[in-house]
Amino acid sequence: MTILRILRGPFAAFTARHRGNTGRGRGLAVKTINVKKQFVKKNFLTFFCAFVLPTLLLGAVMVWLSWREASEDIGRRMENSLNLVEDHLDGLTGESKGVNVYIESSSLTSGLSRMMNSRDIQYPEMISIRHFSAFINSVVNSDSAADSIYIYLPNSINRVYTSAMNFVFLDSLTDREWVEMLVDGEKEQWITKRNKNDYSFEKPREVITVFCKFHNFAGGSAVNYSAADISRIYDSMMFYENQSVIITDDSGRILMHNAALQEAEAAALNDRINAGANSGSFIMTADYPEYGLHIITSVPKGTLYSIAMQNARVTILITLMIAVVTIILAYGLSLKSYRQLNQVVTLFDYADKKQPLPQVEYNNRDMYSQILHNIIRIFIENNYLQVQLSERKYRLQTAQLQALQYQINPHFLYNTLQTINYEILSLTAGRQTQANSMVENLSDIMRFSLESGDSMVSLKEEIENCRKYIRIQQARYDNGFQVVWDVEDMLLSNMVLRLILQPIVENSIVHGVKSRESGGKIKITVRSRGSGMEIRVCDNGGGIGKERLQRIRENFHSQEVEYTADHIGLQNCCHRLVLAYSEESELHIRSKMGMGTLVYFSIPL
Structure with missing residues (x-):
């Protein structure tokens, strides 16, 4: 329509002028x-x-x-x-x-x-x-x-x-x-x-x-x-x-x-x-x-x-x-x-005079469409990669912040516990009390968990640290539960992850035997099995419901740790075992309401 209006207006006059004034170039x-x-x-x-x-x-x-x-x-x-x-x-x-x-x-x-x-x-x-x-x-x-x-x-x-x-x-x-x-x-x-x-x-x-x-x-x-x-x-x-x-x-x-x-x-x-x-x-x-x-x-x-x-x-x-x-x-x-429309008018003029049409430059628009499409695709892919990189960077910063928030100065904490122990001794005229034992055990546990060095310790050291933790909990709950150890002596020198047993025992106490008024019992078994070693922690607590048990098992395979969730210690233990050994060493849990809970895993020797 624009071309027709132009042709009816100035360009029509231009065409008529061009036809009727041949030779009057000026x-x-x-x-x-x-x-x-x-x-x-x-x-x-x-x-x-x-x-x-x-x-x-x-x-x-x-x-x-x-x-x-x-x-x-x-x-x-x-x-x-x-x-x-x-x-x-x-x-x-x-x-x-x-x-x-x-x-x-x-x-x-x-x-x-x-x-x-x-x-x-x-x-x-x-x-x-x-x-x-x-x-x-x-x-x-x-x-x-x-x-x-x-x-x-x-x-x-x-x-x-x-x-x-x-x-x-x-x-x-x-x-x-x-x-x-x-x-x-x-x-x-x-x-x-x-x-x-x-x-x-x-x-x-x-x-x-x-x-x-x-x-x-x-x-x-x-x-x-x-x-x-x-x-x-x-x-x-x-x-x-x-x-x-x-x-x-x-x-x-x-x-x-x-x-x-x-x-x-x-x-x-x-x-x-x-x-x-x-x-x-x-x-x-x-x-x-x-x-x-x-x-x-x-x-x-x-x-x-x-x-x-x-x-x-x-x-x-x-x-x-x-x-x-x-x-x-x-x-x-x-x-x-103007040049494009002038070219159209020229073509009409040549066609009206029945003369051969001049050669016209042709632009392949499909090629530019493909280039544009490729540019958009590359932009979207790069943008997606940037989003992923930003998300990973955000998760890393979040993890670093959470790690910083949970850091404790080990020397300050250890010295404070020692000071408390000396204060108790001064108040009791040097007589050893249950409070002294609890403070000493807690001091040893914190030193064991916070000291630098290799993340691997002998099974004997891990068990000794766990025993100290159990003694603290038994004093706390007035000996409301009993712990039975069944460990093969030949396995005590084998190396295991530091603090891999204590969180599992803690889970049995807090979510298991704690709910019983009396008669609570935890059995810890360490046996060789094939070319590896199997560790089992069993309690006679209240047990875990099916839906909750399924949610715990799903968290074992989740890459993100829910810091506010129950049984976070088990989830962390499972992730550490898989990272240190393989998926064959992941944590397993079985439980039945009213009967108790069993947590076990195997590691290679």
């Missing part, structure tokens, strides 16, 4: 140029209306949307800043509460009181001081903003405890006002800002002190934090360069603010907010009622304007680029279409 050229201009103009207007105008409208909509999004984004980010500050305050106050809970919930109270009232400290009390000082120093060192911790109990010789110098006389301290503030304080806990210097020649520095009185006796603790460090921390919580945050108490006094905000600026901002004359900024507040604090964050409205104008400039630039590209594209396509 007039023909002028007519051709006029038709060409009209065609280019028409196509340009078509492309302009089809692309440039919608782009302009879309740009206007995008500017409006960006304005609204910027407004909402400022609100969200300001709220996030308030949440971050509240979380930081929770950390500060939580450390102070933790110190008081540690002192009040242990036997340290009487010891601290004796040490503060006595000028001489005995050896047992020195041991307690070391443990207590280690805890206090761990609190100070765990927080980069923590400055020091003070503890005061009323005593006859005016003694206090500090994290820097342990037990000292109050008169020897340069910073002494905190005791009077703690004693005279009307609240159980509060936060204040004050000046502190450790030595008389030092310039006083601002600290934030969290006071917390003891609940069951007189005295309390004071945890000091560097105000400058807290200000820098709050700077990192701001989402905008000119965003500010201040924290005030009930009286309107500024306690803390971010480092980018000067003292005078903070005071001026607080005055404007209290007077309700801060119309040039976005204000968002939150209360911290437990300590009577108010958190205020402010962002100048110019930030919104700058963001919106930046988005508008980007949108206008993109629109102009699209307009330029559209002009170039429209002009190029118009010339191409």
Whole structure:
């Protein structure tokens, strides 16, 4: 239809002119140029209306949307800043509460009181001081903003405890006002800002002190934090360069603010907010009622304007680029279409004159369709591979995160257990008790499971470790079950996976004999079978239902571990056996309700 309209219009006149003015080449050229201009103009207007105008409208909509999004984004980010500050305050106050809970919930109270009232400290009390000082120093060192911790109990010789110098006389301290503030304080806990210097020649520095009185006796603790460090921390919580945050108490006094905000600026901002004359900024507040604090964050409205104008400039630039590209594209396509249509007219002219048709260039579109199809196929395949790679990377990161979350420092845990054991011995005058045995067994088990080295151990070592675990569980359940061992002596030197037996026995206890009030029995059998060794753990517990048993067996063959599922120990054991040996060594489980459960596996010798 387009060709017919063109042929009826300028191109028809062009054809007539061409026929009726043979030999008048100049007039023909002028007519051709006029038709060409009209065609280019028409196509340009078509492309302009089809692309440039919608782009302009879309740009206007995008500017409006960006304005609204910027407004909402400022609100969200300001709220996030308030949440971050509240979380930081929770950390500060939580450390102070933790110190008081540690002192009040242990036997340290009487010891601290004796040490503060006595000028001489005995050896047992020195041991307690070391443990207590280690805890206090761990609190100070765990927080980069923590400055020091003070503890005061009323005593006859005016003694206090500090994290820097342990037990000292109050008169020897340069910073002494905190005791009077703690004693005279009307609240159980509060936060204040004050000046502190450790030595008389030092310039006083601002600290934030969290006071917390003891609940069951007189005295309390004071945890000091560097105000400058807290200000820098709050700077990192701001989402905008000119965003500010201040924290005030009930009286309107500024306690803390971010480092980018000067003292005078903070005071001026607080005055404007209290007077309700801060119309040039976005204000968002939150209360911290437990300590009577108010958190205020402010962002100048110019930030919104700058963001919106930046988005508008980007949108206008993109629109102009699209307009330029559209002009170039429209002009190029118009010339191409003109040449194609001119070729059609020429062919009609040759056909009308019954002359041989000239040779016409031919473009094989099927070839380009195949190329396009191949490109799309390759793109889809590459995209699918990228998705798979991203998914595997995500699973690996998740597994690494879960592994990090379950890591425990073995030396710290082992030393802690040894310390607990010594404390029990000191309380029982050196007499061995069941608590000592349980702690020693648990210490040996943790050392066995966390020590580095080969993952393979002898069957004898694995059984000994399992026996210690069983002794702990028998003490826990008041010998409510019996364990029978049936092991061939010749197999004790064979190597097995570390901690391959204990999870199975644990499963029999937790999901088996634990449900019986009495008469629980677990039998562990280790026998040679063919060229391998078979290990069987059988209990007379309540058994497992068919549906649940089927689900456990399906988890054995699943590649993903459900960390929240029951019997996760069995699933892990099964995966370890298959990875270490082969699928022939996978775990097998049989069970019947009311009769018990049997778990067994075989490994090559």
